[in-house]
Amino acid sequence: MSRQYTLAEGQPQPSNSSSVQLRNGHGGGHVLLQDTQLIETLAHFSRERIPERVVHAKAAGAYGYFEATHDVSDLTDASFLNTIGKKTKVLLRVSTVGPERGSADTIRDVHGWGMKLYTDEGNLDWVFNNTAVFFIRDPIKFPSVNRAHKRHPRTNMPDADMFWDFHVGNPEGTHQLLHLFSDRGTPASIRHLNAYSGHTYTFTKSDGSFRYIKVHIKTRQGVKNLTAAEATRLAGTDPDHLVRDLFDAIEAKNYPQWDIFVQVLEPEQAEKFNINIFDMTKVWPHADVPLRPIGRLTLDTNPRNYFADIEQAAFSPSNMVPGWGPSADPMLQARMFAYPDAARYRLGVNYQQLPTNKAVVPVYVPTQRDGFMTFGDNYGDDPNYVNSMLRPTTFKKNVVQAATTLSEKHEKWTLEMANAFTTTVTPEDYVQATALWHVLGREEGHQDHLVENLADSIAGVTHAGLLQEVYKVFANVDKQLSARIQAAVEAKKKGQADKVNAIAGSSGTDKHAMHTK
Structure with missing residues (x-):
């Protein structure tokens, strides 16, 4: 089916690829403010991006x-x-x-x-x-x-x-x-x-x-x-x-x-x-x-x-x-x-x-209406308020009460468990990490990759005191893991220092050679 270009309000347009101009016969021209298609095209382009997700953007x-x-x-x-x-x-x-x-x-x-x-x-x-x-x-x-x-x-x-x-x-x-x-x-x-x-x-x-x-x-x-x-x-x-x-x-x-x-x-x-x-x-x-x-x-x-x-x-x-x-x-x-x-x-x-978020079942939330970009009839003349459960509004009486699923005894235990979260870290917090370290040992090369990947990141730490604290954390998982990380980081730092010194030495030699010329 063929389509015709229009404005967003539906008005037909002869072309979507040129603006309305007063030309002077030499290739130049004055753009007219009356060109609604041009104005809408430029204005929409500047507003095409919505805020990026703070996390999970890609x-x-x-x-x-x-x-x-x-x-x-x-x-x-x-x-x-x-x-x-x-x-x-x-x-x-x-x-x-x-x-x-x-x-x-x-x-x-x-x-x-x-x-x-x-x-x-x-x-x-x-x-x-x-x-x-x-x-x-x-x-x-x-x-x-x-x-x-x-x-x-x-x-x-x-x-x-x-x-x-x-x-x-x-x-x-x-x-x-x-x-x-x-x-x-x-x-x-x-x-x-x-x-x-x-x-x-x-x-x-x-x-x-x-x-x-x-x-x-x-x-x-x-x-x-x-x-x-x-x-x-x-x-x-x-x-x-x-x-x-x-x-x-x-x-x-x-x-x-x-x-x-x-x-x-x-x-x-x-x-x-x-x-x-x-x-x-x-x-x-x-x-x-x-x-x-x-x-x-x-x-x-x-x-x-x-x-x-x-x-x-x-x-x-x-x-x-x-x-x-x-x-x-x-x-x-x-x-x-x-x-x-x-x-x-x-x-x-x-x-x-929005279509991608819209439920496939009927939605009725008359207390959630108005606001930017409201689609549909906005619940028409239905009341936008609620009464108590004892006396539903005279105009709408479709009230559904959800069932309670937790017993009082279990709710008490749930609250106690939820309140147990503190900033305290115990040896128990490392048990599963230690188990994972040993599981990785069953896969050829996986422990080596883990150590190398950690060392690549940790080698970027510039504070010596922080480095020692990092090693201590991994020692709580496994002392061998910590020792291997430390050795790999020190090797990488030495390599980085040697590279910097080599570049500096080469630069100094070049300058000396230029001076003697």
Whole structure:
């Protein structure tokens, strides 16, 4: 079907490739202010960019579907899981965290996994990472950990002193550091990437029962990672490698898939568990809490327009559906505020009305209306206020009361566990990091890569006192690990000093030669 160029208000235009000018016959001319098309074109161009995400700016994205593969009716009433074979449309956005949108996507970083399930009970967002743990467990540190990983406020460059000063001061994240600086920190492609909820969530049922869960998403293509050298080469030759790999695979109908599992803890088990189940720096050992399959994810459609589908997409762990609930995880509780608040800032207060974020089920929130960019009829003449539960408004009486799922006894335990988070770091905080160090020893060369990658970063530390503190942190994981890191850093620093001296000596020789001439 042919189309005619128009203005944004619909007025037909003879051309979109020339402005209206008064010409003088010699090739020059005066542009007229009456040329609305020119004014609109220039004005829109200056306003095309929306605020970049503070974190997770660089990303790839695609559409697909989630398929329920196993009966979990004993665990949850969630509709998207209630029938084997049931399919739910999905939007997936996978990103780096710290760098800007134009950065190389093979840079060493955690990778975010934002997934929107358009269920028949509303949108459910999975805002996960490719690591099962995180750097911190107290949400007040969230801005600081991200700032420490970004650019120094004076030099506007990444800064090793800043990075390691933060992590020495917050060593509960050492387990995550081992993940980040292993080859797992540089995945070969999104298709070969696992993802994890990290947070503890709950499966709930209408009878008031619930279970604690963690989600594991396992690639069916097999996990593949890059070495530091491979990642650096790709950063220079193909900085969009991860984006390109996913897009090309889907275009070729080589649709990637992932199997999805949950770990499940009964409330009584959680109360007796040997770790705090709300601590995001810890994993639940599979030997104690095995994986239970629930579904499969398939990506089969590339976005038609990246900005409309992916850049305007907004994800928040607060977007939940019946049968899926939060826990007392402090990091989760804080993210349930921070993520939608970031979307309101970046996209506007009505961001849920954008097509990529809009639910596929009817939405009725008459107390949430007006504001910039309101679409539709804005709920017409429906009242924009609520009365008490005892006396609903005379004009609208459709009131639904949600069921309470936690018992008072368990709520007391939950509060006690949540209040147990302090700045104190105990030897227990290094146990799982030590276990990971030994696991890496089973993979040929992986420990060597970890030491080399850590040394590359730590060698940038300029404060001698801070260096010693870094070594002490890793000594708490394994003394051999710390010693190997220290030896590698000293070798790199010596190499850097020799190079500087050689350059200085060469420069001095050149100057002397020029003088003697």
